[in-house]
Amino acid sequence: MLMNSRVAELMQQSEGRYLRPDELKTLHAYVEGIPKRVRLYQVLQAKEQELVDRVMEKFQPMMPHLPRQHGHLAWERCRRDLLMVWRYCCLAMLLADEDYLRDKLLYWLETILKSFKMRDQCQPAYKLMLDSLSAVFGPEESEAIRPYVLLAKSMLVN
Amino acid sequence: MAHLHSWPERIANREGDYLTADDLQDLIRYALSFQERLDLYQVLQQQELAWIEQVLQQHGYTGEAVSSLTPTQRLLARQLAFCLRSLGLSLLIGDPLPLQQWTFGAMEEYLGLPTALSQLRAVVQGSLPAEQWELLAPYWQLLQGVSATSPEAEAEAAPEPAPTLLEMFV
Numbered sequence: 361m362l363m364n365s366r367v368a369e370l371m372q373q374s375e376g377r378y379l380r381p382d383e384l385k386t387l388h389a390y391v392e393g394i395p396k397r398v399r400l401y402q403v404l405q406a407k408e409q410e411l412v413d414r415v416m417e418k419f420q421p422m423m424p425h426l427p428r429q430h431g432h433l434a435w436e437r438c439r440r441d442l443l444m445v446w447r448y449c450c451l452a453m454l455l456a457d458e459d460y461l462r463d464k465l466l467y468w469l470e471t472i473l474k475s476f477k478m479r480d481q482c483q484p485a486y487k488l489m490l491d492s493l494s495a496v497f498g499p500e501e502s503e504a505i506r507p508y509v510l511l512a513k514s515m516l517v518n
Numbered sequence: 519m520a521h522l523h524s525w526p527e528r529i530a531n532r533e534g535d536y537l538t539a540d541d542l543q544d545l546i547r548y549a550l551s552f553q554e555r556l557d558l559y560q561v562l563q564q565q566e567l568a569w570i571e572q573v574l575q576q577h578g579y580t581g582e583a584v585s586s587l588t589p590t591q592r593l594l595a596r597q598l599a600f601c602l603r604s605l606g607l608s609l610l611i612g613d614p615l616p617l618q619q620w621t622f623g624a625m626e627e628y629l630g631l632p633t634a635l636s637q638l639r640a641v642v643q644g645s646l647p648a649e650q651w652e653l654l655a656p657y658w659q660l661l662q663g664v665s666a667t668s669p670e671a672e673a674e675a676a677p678e679p680a681p682t683l684l685e686m687f688v
Contacts, residue, residue: 363525363611371611375620376600378563379607384556387610394549398542405536444534451529451537464533 364390364457393456400504401454403497411496412442415488422484442485445469445516449508458511466515479517486513522614522656548612551653555610558650562606565645570598573637577630597631598638601661609657617660635662 363371367390370383379387416439420426427434445465452461473479490509493502528541537545575581579591587595600620608617639658643651 363613367611371607371616374607375616376603378559378603379610388552388556391549391552395546398546401537402542447534447536451532454537455529 364455365459366390366457390456397454397456397504400501401450403501404450404453404505407496408443408446411489411492412439412446414492414496415442415485418488419485423481426481438482438485441469441482442489445486445512446489446509449505449512452508453505458508461508461511462515466512470515473516483517486517489513522608522660524615524618525613526615551612554650554653555612558646558653559606559610561646561650562602562609565642566599566602569602569638569641569645570595572641573598573634576637577634594630594634598634601631601635602638605654605657605661608660609654614657614660617657618664632662 367387370379370386374383416435419438420435426438430437448461448465452458473482486509490506490513493506493509497505523544528537532538532541571579571581574587574591574595577591577594579587604616604620608614639662642654642658646654
């Protein structure tokens with residue numbers, strides 16, 4: 361089973377004993393949500409390119425000076441970073457675990473963006489990503505992924 | 519035997535990418551089997567004492583008061599309960615990790631445990647309907663794999679003695 365940090369903690373605490381009814385209930389609720397989250401995850405994966413293309417199309421005219429400042433690979437790197445953030449957001453949604461997103465990506469990437477003073481430049485891209493969700497996905501997918509993209513945006517560029 | 523994968527390992531392998539279609543399929547299969555796993559988990563919990571008593575009887579316990587257990591029998595009972603609980607948790611969460619991580623210590627503490635586990639396996643298998651046993655069997659196999667450090671298994675796995683000088687050159 362995929363474990364989020366809450367379930368993992370519950371497992372650690374239960375070493376050598378059976379789970380209590382309230383713990384079983386927590387686990388049951390988590391597992392019950394898995395098929396739905398898998399279905400959403402598959403849609404988010406399938407439309408990844410459409411989302412990132414849309415963001416890039418709008419972002420590039422907003423920041424025409426970016427290749428001059430960061431070299432000819434600037435757009436490629438920008439797309440790569442957006443894809444990376446998106447994929448971690450999707451996995452975090454599947455796990456129902458914001459801690460996974462923070463621990464595995466955001467703390468690290470936040471430091472990089474800060475040290476290269478890129479937060480202001482990247483800000484519109486994450487705002488565009490957030491704004492594009494409802495255009496690319498249905499309401500259910502958008503609502504499921506939104507908290508994770510919001511978290512990414514708030515840590516990386518706000 | 520169904521191959522049991524550890525989820526933290528699978529996720530780590532796919533970090534920065536998407537889980538594979540097989541992974542997602544396994545996840546759905548797991549979620550759909552959860553109620554069955556939960557039912558069996560509760561059987562383990564309810565039957566634990568009776569099953570362990572049956573094994574202890576094979577180790578000289580006469581079925582009198584628990585206070586009459588010898589220190590060795592008491593240790594064995596504790597270790598068997600620990601193994602059974604780890605087995606149950608692995609079954610419930612569909613992940614071999616609790617079994618692999620927690621039972622290593624138990625194996626170290628009581629040398630007769632692999633034999634007692636085989637006895638417990640026979641008792642449990644005899645008590646469960648075939649379909650429940652089928653669900654539990656891969657985890658049990660894993661548990662016995664962990665206990666493969668038994669003297670018999672060690673003897674089986676021991677490397678062949680190095681050839682003598684005479685054998686090497688003749």
